Amino acid sequence: SNLPLRAGSRGYNANGIRSYKSPSENDIRGHWDMLRTYLNSLDSVLEELKPIAERVARDNTVIVMTCNFGQSELLMNFVCAAESRGFDLGNVLVFSTDKETKELAEGLGLATYYDERNFEHIPTKEAGRYGDRAFVAMMYAKVVCVQLINMLGYDLLFQDVDVVWYQNPLPWFKADIQKKELEGKNGGNGGVVGNAGHPWDMYFQDDGAHTVRYAPYSANSGFYYVRSNERTRYLFASLLYHGDLIRTTDSHQQTLIALLNEHASLFGLRVKILNRDTPEFPGGWHYHKKNKQFMKSILTGEVTPYIFHMSWTTNKNNKLKFFQQMGEWRVKDTCV
Structure with a gap:
C-alpha cells in the first residue's frame, strides 16, 4: 500500500474493524446508576x-457461581453430575439473581445469596445468544459476586453453570501454588515473576479465541481461580468501575482481559493462562474446533480432565444437547 502510516490503537483488527470503542453517554450513565446502587448498599x-x-469457605476458599432462573437447568446439571461422582459441594456459594433460583439452589443443597437491591434488574430468562440483553445483564452479576468474595479476603474459584467436573479442580490449583512456594523456600529461580517462590495471582482457562479482541491473554471469564491479595482486590474493584465498557462491548471477558493486561504491567499482577493444548481444563474450543480425537478420548476414559466447560456455544438449548451427546446431562428426578 502507498498510504502513509498513521497512529492506531492496539484494538484494530487486520480488516480495520476496531474491537474497542469508547462507551457512549447512555452506557456511562446506565453504569453510574448501577454503581450508585452498589455503593449505597455495600x-x-x-x-x-x-x-x-x-460458613461456606474451606481452607479460606469459596467456589463462586451466579445464576438466573433461565439458566437453572445448567446449575442442576452441574450439581447432579458432581453428586454422581461423589463430590462434596459444601463450599459452593451461588449468587442467585432472582428468588426462584435461590429457592431452587437451596433445594439442591447449595449455599446461596440473593441481593434484590443489585440484581432486581437482571432478567430471569436465559440468554438467547452471546451479547444479548440477558447475557450482558448477567455479566454485571459475574463481576459483583467475585468482587465481593475477593473483597472479604477469600481465595475463590469462579465458574459458569455450564461446567461439569470429572475431578475436583481445587486441589490442582492448591498444589501448583504450594509447589511454587516450596521452590522459593528451596532457593528457587532468582525471583523471576511467575516462577519459583512466586505463585500466580490468577489462573484462567484458555478461551481458545486468540484474536485481537482477547489479546494478549485469551482468558476465559467462565472458569478461573483467584488468590486474595492487594493486586487482585484492586483488579476487581477496577472491573466494577468499568461496567460502562462491559455494556459497550457486550463482553465482561473483553473488559477483564484489557484490565489484566494493564494491571500486569502497572501493578505486577501475575496471570497464568492454562494451556489449551493440555488436557486438564478443556472447553467449547476443544468441542467445536480441536481434533475430534481429543473429545473421543474423554468419552472413552483415555483422558480424564478436571472439568469440561461448554463455552463457545450459542445458548442453553445447544449446551444441553451437546452435554447429552457427551453423556454428561445428568438431570434426573432422583437428583433434583
Whole structure:
C-alpha cells in the first residue's frame, strides 16, 4: 500500500474493524446508576454476606457461581453430575439473581445469596445468544459476586453453570501454588515473576479465541481461580468501575482481559493462562474446533480432565444437547 502510516490503537483488527470503542453517554450513565446502587448498599451487603461466606469457605476458599432462573437447568446439571461422582459441594456459594433460583439452589443443597437491591434488574430468562440483553445483564452479576468474595479476603474459584467436573479442580490449583512456594523456600529461580517462590495471582482457562479482541491473554471469564491479595482486590474493584465498557462491548471477558493486561504491567499482577493444548481444563474450543480425537478420548476414559466447560456455544438449548451427546446431562428426578 502507498498510504502513509498513521497512529492506531492496539484494538484494530487486520480488516480495520476496531474491537474497542469508547462507551457512549447512555452506557456511562446506565453504569453510574448501577454503581450508585452498589455503593449505597455495600455495607449492608457485606454484613449479610460475611457470615454466609464464613460458613461456606474451606481452607479460606469459596467456589463462586451466579445464576438466573433461565439458566437453572445448567446449575442442576452441574450439581447432579458432581453428586454422581461423589463430590462434596459444601463450599459452593451461588449468587442467585432472582428468588426462584435461590429457592431452587437451596433445594439442591447449595449455599446461596440473593441481593434484590443489585440484581432486581437482571432478567430471569436465559440468554438467547452471546451479547444479548440477558447475557450482558448477567455479566454485571459475574463481576459483583467475585468482587465481593475477593473483597472479604477469600481465595475463590469462579465458574459458569455450564461446567461439569470429572475431578475436583481445587486441589490442582492448591498444589501448583504450594509447589511454587516450596521452590522459593528451596532457593528457587532468582525471583523471576511467575516462577519459583512466586505463585500466580490468577489462573484462567484458555478461551481458545486468540484474536485481537482477547489479546494478549485469551482468558476465559467462565472458569478461573483467584488468590486474595492487594493486586487482585484492586483488579476487581477496577472491573466494577468499568461496567460502562462491559455494556459497550457486550463482553465482561473483553473488559477483564484489557484490565489484566494493564494491571500486569502497572501493578505486577501475575496471570497464568492454562494451556489449551493440555488436557486438564478443556472447553467449547476443544468441542467445536480441536481434533475430534481429543473429545473421543474423554468419552472413552483415555483422558480424564478436571472439568469440561461448554463455552463457545450459542445458548442453553445447544449446551444441553451437546452435554447429552457427551453423556454428561445428568438431570434426573432422583437428583433434583
